[in-house]
Amino acid sequence: MGSAATVAELVLRQWGDHRPGLRYEDTVLSHHQVASGAAARAALLADLLPAGSEPHVGVLLDNTPEFPLWLSAAALAGAAVAGINPTRRGAELARDIRHTACRLLVTERVHLPLLDGLELPGVRVLVTDTDAYTELLAGYAGAAPGDTVLAGIGPRTRMLLYFTSGSTGAPKAAICTQGRLAAAGRSLVENFGVRREDVHYICMPMFHGNAVIADWAPALAGGAAIALRRRFSASGFLDDVRAHRATYFTYVGRAVQYLLATPRRPDDREHPLRLGFGTEAGAVDAARFRERFGVRLVEGYGSSEGGAAIQRTPDTPERAIGRASARDDLAVVDPETGEERAAARFDGAGRLVNGDEAIGELVNRGRTPFEGYWRNEAADADRLRGGWYWTGDLFFRDADGFLYFAGRTDDRLRVDSENLAAAMIENILARWADAAAVAVYAVPDPVAGDQVMAALAMREDTAFDPSAFAAFLGAQTDLGTKMAPRFVRIVPAMPVTATNKVHRVGLRREGFWSAVSAESAGSAGSVWWRGPDGAYEPLTGDRLAALLGEYAAHGREGVLPGAVADSRTDA
Numbered sequence: 001m002g003s004a005a006t007v008a009e010l011v012l013r014q015w016g017d018h019r020p021g022l023r024y025e026d027t028v029l030s031h032h033q034v035a036s037g038a039a040a041r042a043a044l045l046a047d048l049l050p051a052g053s054e055p056h057v058g059v060l061l062d063n064t065p066e067f068p069l070w071l072s073a074a075a076l077a078g079a080a081v082a083g084i085n086p087t088r089r090g091a092e093l094a095r096d097i098r099h100t101a102c103r104l105l106v107t108e109r110v111h112l113p114l115l116d117g118l119e120l121p122g123v124r125v126l127v128t129d130t131d132a133y134t135e136l137l138a139g140y141a142g143a144a145p146g147d148t149v150l151a152g153i154g155p156r157t158r159m160l161l162y163f164t165s166g167s168t169g170a171p172k173a174a175i176c177t178q179g180r181l182a183a184a185g186r187s188l189v190e191n192f193g194v195r196r197e198d199v200h201y202i203c204m205p206m207f208h209g210n211a212v213i214a215d216w217a218p219a220l221a222g223g224a225a226i227a228l229r230r231r232f233s234a235s236g237f238l239d240d241v242r243a244h245r246a247t248y249f250t251y252v253g254r255a256v257q258y259l260l261a262t263p264r265r266p267d268d269r270e271h272p273l274r275l276g277f278g279t280e281a282g283a284v285d286a287a288r289f290r291e292r293f294g295v296r297l298v299e300g301y302g303s304s305e306g307g308a309a310i311q312r313t314p315d316t317p318e319r320a321i322g323r324a325s326a327r328d329d330l331a332v333v334d335p336e337t338g339e340e341r342a343a344a345r346f347d348g349a350g351r352l353v354n355g356d357e358a359i360g361e362l363v364n365r366g367r368t369p370f371e372g373y374w375r376n377e378a379a380d381a382d383r384l385r386g387g388w389y390w391t392g393d394l395f396f397r398d399a400d401g402f403l404y405f406a407g408r409t410d411d412r413l414r415v416d417s418e419n420l421a422a423a424m425i426e427n428i429l430a431r432w433a434d435a436a437a438v439a440v441y442a443v444p445d446p447v448a449g450d451q452v453m454a455a456l457a458m459r460e461d462t463a464f465d466p467s468a469f470a471a472f473l474g475a476q477t478d479l480g481t482k483m484a485p486r487f488v489r490i491v492p493a494m495p496v497t498a499t500n501k502v503h504r505v506g507l508r509r510e511g512f513w514s515a516v517s518a519e520s521a522g523s524a525g526s527v528w529w530r531g532p533d534g535a536y537e538p539l540t541g542d543r544l545a546a547l548l549g550e551y552a553a554h555g556r557e558g559v560l561p562g563a564v565a566d567s568r569t570d571a
Helices: 007-012 031-048 066-077 090-099 109-115 131-138 178-192 209-222 237-244 255-260 283-293 377-383 422-429 466-474 504-510 514-520 541-553 562-566
Strands: 020-024 027-030 056-060 080-083 104-107 124-127 158-163 173-177 199-202 225-228 248-251 275-278 296-299 330-333 360-364 389-397 403-408 412-415 418-421 435-444 450-458 487-490 527-530 536-538
Touching (some): 007 178, 027 031, 031 066, 031 131, 056 066, 199 209, 209 248, 330 389, 377 389, 412 450
Parallel strands (some): 056 080
Antiparallel strands (some): 389 403
16 A cells, blocks of 8 residues: 555545544544544535635534544545644634634534624534534435545645644634645554554644644554544543443643543553553653553654644653754753754753753754745745744754754743743642642743743642742752742632643733732632742732832832732831
């Protein structure tokens, strides 16, 4: 069987394959049934799209069978799927649908309230869990793959319009073609040895690139089955894995931490799962996951844009992502000057000791597979400054060329004129056994630049002990002098986005000044301040007033929310 150049070819291969191909709750569809259902939807799509419109279909669904069926349908028809984020609201949601020129929107009844009152001229809405949809689709039951093609299909045919989760501005819709998605699937099949008998568990949201590019695509390319979970559930994870005989899953953000926070069970290792692939688990939690569940987690690197590729080889150090692929000329550079950063150096315990000179932004100076953003020339130009592809991600590189992820450029902190990476500090704080989840972010300094703030979600039945935390920090040999959090906020649970990434925008917005509202609400003690002696004390009363006074003394009230600045009293 030769290598398929398009996703459409991969879908076509399912025709006549009567092995189980899709599992969802009590539903099981064969590969053939998936291909048949995709062909019917492709034919329906062709009839419903107005003449002359862009071949785009918006999909506003949870992880139900309709999502992969419409992905396959779009591939067969030569159309593109725009994954619509159900956590968006109002004008922002309408903007996403209109921006991607979707004249057809596929959704389900649970999401209909999101569309109430939205201005979506010319957009037809299909509601999948209704009798009307079933009756409409029944008219196309005899369709076969290849019957309906909107335009010629090739490797350059648009397949996905997936919104990036930027922290500022409107989300950008990254383009992914059929050729790139098929190649990504083949690459993961080769890297992880995907077998036809494997079952890929898709529990991350399919409107996000991770679930489609790193989970659905390799299953399709390798002839494996998929098992869907409507929405991620830490408590239901192992039960699903056992029920569906899942062997592989992907994760992003805090999903691994949520799984580790579930109560231990004697049968934690009794399951068929052999591999997890994703981002942002961190070395500490990846080791904890393997010790508890017996499953290896492979930290990867990638984005919906696909502008740089890193390959993991057998000799890759445990905490590294890998080396640059043969096609890429990757470098770690100073984001401002473009000069290459120094090689990383480690102590005897493998901890980075020269982060201030080694961490920089990863760029691709060679030919990039980046295919652009939909109708956003300014964003394209920003990514391709000076002929290089700027990833927006922080890395460091060791003397052997192995690359290590250090965070996002949006998560950089500048403390006393020194650039720090939030992810590096998080990796250190994650070693504290009392914390179930950790997030590090910048808050304004009273004079200039930033100060370090950390949000901690404590383990069950564990209270924050400021003395124990200070002692822990003092014992970390790789915690730089400017890395210790000036502020610590204790949260009942780490706030996350729909893709399980830490909601840093919200945390930064609330900052240490959440102590003001906490004190007025009678819940003082949720925010702590580190004094010159390294000890932590509650940020309340006179201490809080004095701190707010420092901002006023240096003319920096403008960096604080108005209500907070107005609440200041003279110290």
